[in-house]
Amino acid sequence: MKSTFTLLLITFGNLFVAFGQLNPGITSWILNTNGTTGSHYVQGNSTPIVDATLANVQMVQYSTNWVYVTTTGVPSYITGPFLDGNPSLTSNQNAIFKISLNPSPNAGVGTATSGGNIGIFINGVAMFDYRDGVAWNSTTNALCGGLPGMSPCPGGPGSSQSWNRDAILAEKGGFDCSKGHPANGNYHHHQNPSAFDLDLTVISNVCSLYDADGLYAIDSTTHSPLIGFAYDGYPVYGAYGFKNADGTGGITRIKSGYQLRNIATRTVWADGTDVPDGPAVSVTYPLGYFREDYEFVSHPGAADYLDEHNGRFCITPEYPNGMYCYFATVDAEWNSAYPYLVGPTYYGVKTGAKVNSVTEATTTYNPGVGVDELGFTEVKIFPNPTNDILILQAVGLLKADVSFTLTDIQGKEIATQTIEAGSTIAFFDVSTLYAGTYFVSYSDANGKKTVPVLVH
Numbered sequence: 001m002k003s004t005f006t007l008l009l010i011t012f013g014n015l016f017v018a019f020g021q022l023n024p025g026i027t028s029w030i031l032n033t034n035g036t037t038g039s040h041y042v043q044g045n046s047t048p049i050v051d052a053t054l055a056n057v058q059m060v061q062y063s064t065n066w067v068y069v070t071t072t073g074v075p076s077y078i079t080g081p082f083l084d085g086n087p088s089l090t091s092n093q094n095a096i097f098k099i100s101l102n103p104s105p106n107a108g109v110g111t112a113t114s115g116g117n118i119g120i121f122i123n124g125v126a127m128f129d130y131r132d133g134v135a136w137n138s139t140t141n142a143l144c145g146g147l148p149g150m151s152p153c154p155g156g157p158g159s160s161q162s163w164n165r166d167a168i169l170a171e172k173g174g175f176d177c178s179k180g181h182p183a184n185g186n187y188h189h190h191q192n193p194s195a196f197d198l199d200l201t202v203i204s205n206v207c208s209l210y211d212a213d214g215l216y217a218i219d220s221t222t223h224s225p226l227i228g229f230a231y232d233g234y235p236v237y238g239a240y241g242f243k244n245a246d247g248t249g250g251i252t253r254i255k256s257g258y259q260l261r262n263i264a265t266r267t268v269w270a271d272g273t274d275v276p277d278g279p280a281v282s283v284t285y286p287l288g289y290f291r292e293d294y295e296f297v298s299h300p301g302a303a304d305y306l307d308e309h310n311g312r313f314c315i316t317p318e319y320p321n322g323m324y325c326y327f328a329t330v331d332a333e334w335n336s337a338y339p340y341l342v343g344p345t346y347y348g349v350k351t352g353a354k355v356n357s358v359t360e361a362t363t364t365y366n367p368g369v370g371v372d373e374l375g376f377t378e379v380k381i382f383p384n385p386t387n388d389i390l391i392l393q394a395v396g397l398l399k400a401d402v403s404f405t406l407t408d409i410q411g412k413e414i415a416t417q418t419i420e421a422g423s424t425i426a427f428f429d430v431s432t433l434y435a436g437t438y439f440v441s442y443s444d445a446n447g448k449k450t451v452p453v454l455v456h
Helices: 002-012
Strands: 016-018 037-042 045-054 057-062 066-071 095-100 117-121 126-128 131-137 142-145 164-166 181-183 186-189 226-230 235-237 240-242 251-253 258-260 294-296 311-314 323-327 353-355 376-382 389-397 402-407 413-419 425-429 436-444 447-455
Touching: 117 186, 376 447, 389 402, 389 413, 389 436, 402 425, 413 425
Parallel strands: 126 186, 235 323
Antiparallel strands: 037 045, 057 066, 066 095, 095 353, 117 126, 117 226, 131 142, 131 164, 181 186, 226 235, 240 251, 258 294, 311 323, 376 389, 389 425, 402 413, 402 436, 436 447
């Protein structure tokens, strides 16, 4: 099976992947075509502040082997606040990412992911792995790292220790509603970029204080969208896909092959390696607090489980002949599941990076934007009936703005709203309207839709 898919990967490394269509590595980015800017919350103020920095991706250029993505690193959804005391705000990264259009498997042991950027989401936001730069210093029996009040780890910044902290558990209190936060202004996601309050079990109340959304909304009935690319050039999908690698078996949640170890002390790794001791498992340092608390378990015959890199060979809507793909893993309640996106090692040869400039001849990608590119399957309009706020929630991923019109029963326009590309939610304030029936209209790939709503 692996040799067959290797041949497919060679085919899909070409600029034109099938029937004259450009590689998804060129066409999948959310380009800002209308000047949408970012916005952010500050703690204590539930009204977002509109920023001057453009959101999403500003330009895509490509050659035979590479795609260059120019981005501010700022999403169209609202960021912040970061309630763990993080003083940083999302800021313009003025970045160019260089990603391979011809990804190739690593011939040996996979290259370990590292702190900082390991890829890029399709809205130009940085992708990080599980770590947060904090670890356990077994000499001092204390946490070490770059955070205020901590001593540096042995070996300095970026060095690996025996017990490395997992950001998803340790920094949950500092993630905004969209499950992201900045490091020195570089806003990023360590995990599936869908809002906390869209999970089946909500584990953070930040959205009830500072409501936002995220890159996409999970939909268990359809294949998740392509949400990014890792630094080895392979695509990253959302949480759901075809059960079987050949595209059969229906839609299912794609599962991590990792699980928590059954340990009470931290003295050895899952492979039995004796390492300097970490802290015992406790309320302060619960199981899962460190990356080494997990072990990989293969699942022979279970096609919906991923390999040790958090990926698999499979057919997807963008790659109908097959591709190696990573998935943003979540558990049955849609809460993030280790290793979250990519890792702890890359499947492919890591060639991607931030670069200062484009130094080869390229073509600038200029897509045509139409309703067939909106990329969502439905819009949820709720609560209905309502007496104050009407929520417009796109399911899936939006690659272009979607405009909504609220009219009364005589057809008079009351208000308009827009869900911007790379986000999922908008609102109508109906608290001042008379009781009665109103209509919300919008267009998608199937034409114009009108939904009646009752205000009481």
